[in-house]
Each structure stands twice: as structure tokens, then as C-alpha cells.
Amino acid sequence: xxxxxxxxxxxxxxxxxxxxxxxxxxxxxxxxxxxxxxxxxxxxxxxxxxxxxxxxxxxxxxxxxxxxxxxxxxxxxxxxxxxxxxxxxxxxxxxxxxxxxxxxxxxxxxxxxxxxxxxxxxxxxxxxxxxxxxxxxxxxxxxxxxxxxxxxxxxxxxxxxxxxxxxxxxxxxxxxxxxxxxxxxxxxxxxxxxxxxxxxxxxxxxxxxxxxxxxxxxxxxxxxxxxxxxxxxxxxxxxxxxxxxxxxxxxxxxxxxxxxxxxxxxxxxxxxxxxxxxxxxxxxxxxxxxxxxxxxxxxxxxxxxxxxxxxxxxxxxxxxxxxxxxxxxxxxxxxxxxxxxxxxxxxxxxxxxxxxxxxxxxxxxxxxxxxxxxxxxxxxxxxxxxxxxxxxxxxxxxxxxxxxxxxxxxxxxxxxxxxxxxxxxxxxxxxxxxxxxxxxx
Ligand code: AMP
Ligand code: GLY
Numbered sequence: 153x154x155x156x157x158x159x160x161x162x163x164x165x166x167x168x169x170x171x172x173x174x175x176x177x178x179x180x181x182x183x184x185x186x187x188x189x190x191x192x193x194x195x196x197x198x199x200x201x202x203x204x205x206x207x208x209x210x211x212x213x214x215x216x217x218x219x220x221x222x223x224x225x226x227x228x229x230x231x232x233x234x235x236x237x238x239x240x241x242x243x244x245x246x247x248x249x250x251x252x253x254x255x256x257x258x259x260x261x262x263x264x265x266x267x268x269x270x271x272x273x274x275x276x277x278x279x280x281x282x283x284x285x286x287x288x289x290x291x292x293x294x295x296x297x298x299x300x301x302x303x304x305x306x307x308x309x310x311x312x313x314x315x316x317x318x319x320x321x322x323x324x325x326x327x328x329x330x331x332x333x334x335x336x337x338x339x340x341x342x343x344x345x346x347x348x349x350x351x352x353x354x355x356x357x358x359x360x361x362x363x364x365x366x367x368x369x370x371x372x373x374x375x376x377x378x379x380x381x382x383x384x385x386x387x388x389x390x391x392x393x394x395x396x397x398x399x400x401x402x403x404x405x406x407x408x409x410x411x412x413x414x415x416x417x418x419x420x421x422x423x424x425x426x427x428x429x430x431x432x433x434x435x436x437x438x439x440x441x442x443x444x445x446x447x448x449x450x451x452x453x454x455x456x457x458x459x460x461x462x463x464x465x466x467x468x469x470x471x472x473x474x475x476x477x478x479x480x481x482x483x484x485x486x487x488x489x490x491x492x493x494x495x496x497x498x499x500x501x502x503x504x505x506x507x508x509x510x511x512x513x514x515x516x517x518x519x520x521x522x523x524x525x526x527x528x529x530x531x532x533x534x535x536x537x538x539x540x541x542x543x544x545x546x547x548x549x550x551x552x553x554x555x556x557x558x559x560x561x562x563x564x565x566x567x568x569x570x571x572x573x574x575x576x577x578x579x580x581x582x583x584x585x586x587x588x589x590x591x592x593x
Pocket of ligand 1: 272295297307309339340341343346368378424435436
């Protein structure tokens, strides 16, 4: 009988997860909660709010679903994985203890300090006075972060102390992020290229998906404010020293520390890393697949994604990994991918965003997307059906994904496809993955 699996969430990442499951030769029966018009072509969308834990469980029971993948951080932090597991459902995604790595940045810093993982220096505050007194002792630039999860808007990289003070007041005085900003970190600002590392783990064994890079700023040349991500590419060229450092200084110590603290973790652990002159340092841990990184990492995956999800959720990741080819042909020495990545392929995603994003933007603009082909396809993110017609419904509306034998080919595919999207209300960056082959990590 076909395995029934539910993907929880409704963004671009979840469309990419559904796509990868649908490519499984095992032909699973796929549900998405709530999904989007993209997942609707491959899965059965269920009108369920991921933050309503009982409603998600009831939907699983109603449809006989016993395997779930949780995409977004908020339901993970709220304990959805525990809720489903307690009811006998296998879940890809950590319980609330593991999700705290993303939901509480001060906790993540404390775990990193104990495990000896390199990360920027910081101080934590819960009053404006104490934070401002500290600000008097530092030089800009400085980074101010809400400790809780704030939909990617809680972090401000401040070029001036005036900006830093404004973000401190927004968090602690104006409660701009609610409880998520009731405590803040004031952090040393680092410089260097960023790297997204997605570790699949069942709490015992682990393997890394392809290294990827997100483009967080809204404008070409990394100008303007941070966004949820305007595009991404994979693989990022890596040398063996960096592979070794990521594994031995970051991933292995973190997983060992989780074991030491009895924190179970079955899912993806995402390390957001900055490559500084003093080596790689962790800016954040997330407890889930990255968005838009997932859109480019999964197409490069070797092995059956459904079987990977199933094995991780059941705590049998080693069995899955032993069935893969021993090495990753063409990959760098020392990369702890265990055969999960095809290094002879590359993928690029370019996001089409609503004009005005990440500030105020309109919704409900008509949209027509081209059909997929083998090397280029559209991933839906902020789209919806209105009176039988596809319209925009979010800031990041869609992603055009291109795949090819190298980054230049993948990039050309992605941009050619995006040019064929018909919508008068979208903009995109023109420099996603530009020159990426030459900028090694
Ligand atoms: P975070 O959610 O903590 O990863 O922060 C979001 C983004 O802010 C990161 O991807 C970086 O681009 C930037 N950022 C965060 N922390 C720092 C830091 N200490 N120095 C420089 N940039 C940072
Ligand atoms: N791409 C950044 C994130 O998923 O948090």
C-alpha cells in the first residue's frame, strides 16, 4: 500500500518538499496542510492551520496519515512534533526541546558555548536601559536580535548606534515582535560570505545535504534590507579544510551536545554560517529546512527522499545511508554528505517577489506561470486561487528553479523561466548565483 505522508506548511519550501516526495518511485499518497496552488497539483491540500495542533492531528487521523514532515519553525517551536508523536505518528522535525535552538537564540548561544562552537560574541538584555548602557561601550556596526522567532524580521544589522537603539526600542519598548522580542541579543558584527548547512539527523547518525547559499538582501549587489531570501544556489564550492571545519567544529560538537543534554532531534538541523577570516562561525541554528535553500538542495539529492524522511523519523537513518553510494563523485574531500549529493549537478532558484517587499506590498494581482520542464520549474510560495484564477497572496510570490550540469547552466534555466512568468507586480534580483563558480566558499 502507498505510504501516506503529510507536509505541513504552505510556502515555497513545502512545495519543494512535496515535489521531491512526488518524485519517489514508491509513489506515496501526499497531503499538504495547508499547501498552496503548487502543491495542489501533486498532493491533496487540506485546509488546516499548522499552529492548531489538534486540528493537524485530527486531519492525520481522518486520512490515515502516519508520517509527517513539518516545514516551518513556528509549529515546531510550539511542539507540533511532540503532539503528533505522542499520538503514534512518525514525524520528520524535532520536538519543542530541539526546536528551542531556533526559538530561543540565547539558549542556542549557551549550547554553543558549552560545545565550544565558534559564534559571534554577544550580550543579552531584557531592559532598554541596560541595553543602551551596553551600546555606549561598543562601536558600530552592531547586530541586534530578538531572542525569539520573529518570521525572519527580528534581526537588524545596524550600521549606526542610532539604528541599533531604534531596534532595541522596537523589541523591548514597543513590543514590535511580542514575546519573541522580550529579550534581545546585542552581537558583534562579522563579515564574510554566508553558507547554509542542512544536516539530516535522527539524533544519532547524520549526513549533510549539499552546501547552499541564500541571497538575503533585497537588491542586486546585496543592497537594501534583509528579506526571507531572494534566491539561492547549490552546491557552493567548498575546499576540504572548510568541509573538515564545518564537520568537526560545528556539526559534530552540536549533535554531541544535544545527546549529552538528552535532547532528541529527528529532522533537519540548519546551521547559518559566516565564513570569516578567523574561520567559519555560526550566526544561527534553525530546526528545519531552509527556505529558499530547500528548493535547490533537494533536486541534487541522491537516494529516495521518501525513504530518507521515513528512516529519519523512525530513528533508522544509518540504514538509509548504508544503501547510498560510498562517496560523492566529484565532491570535495572530507564532505560529510555520505553519498546524499550529486556534485555533478547544480541548481539555482530566483525568487519573484511582490513590488514593495520586504516593506508594504499589495496582494491579489493576477499571475500566469509557464509549465515545468525537466530542468526548470516554478515553486509556488505566496500564491492563491481566487474565483478560479491564480493571484499573488504574499511577499515572496514564487521561485523559478533551474537545474543544470553547472551553476551557469542552472542560472540560465532559472532566469529564462522567470522571464516567462506573466505578472505586472513582481520584481527579482538579477545577480543570483552570478559568478558563483569563481567564489569558492
Ligand atoms: P540570523 O537570523 O541570526 O541568521 O540573522 C539573519 C541574517 O542577519 C544573517 O543571515 C546575516 O546575514 C545577518 N547576521 C546575523 N548575525 C550577524 C552577525 N553577527 N554579523 C553580521 N551579520 C549577521
Ligand atoms: N533562508 C533562511 C532561512 O530559511 O531561515
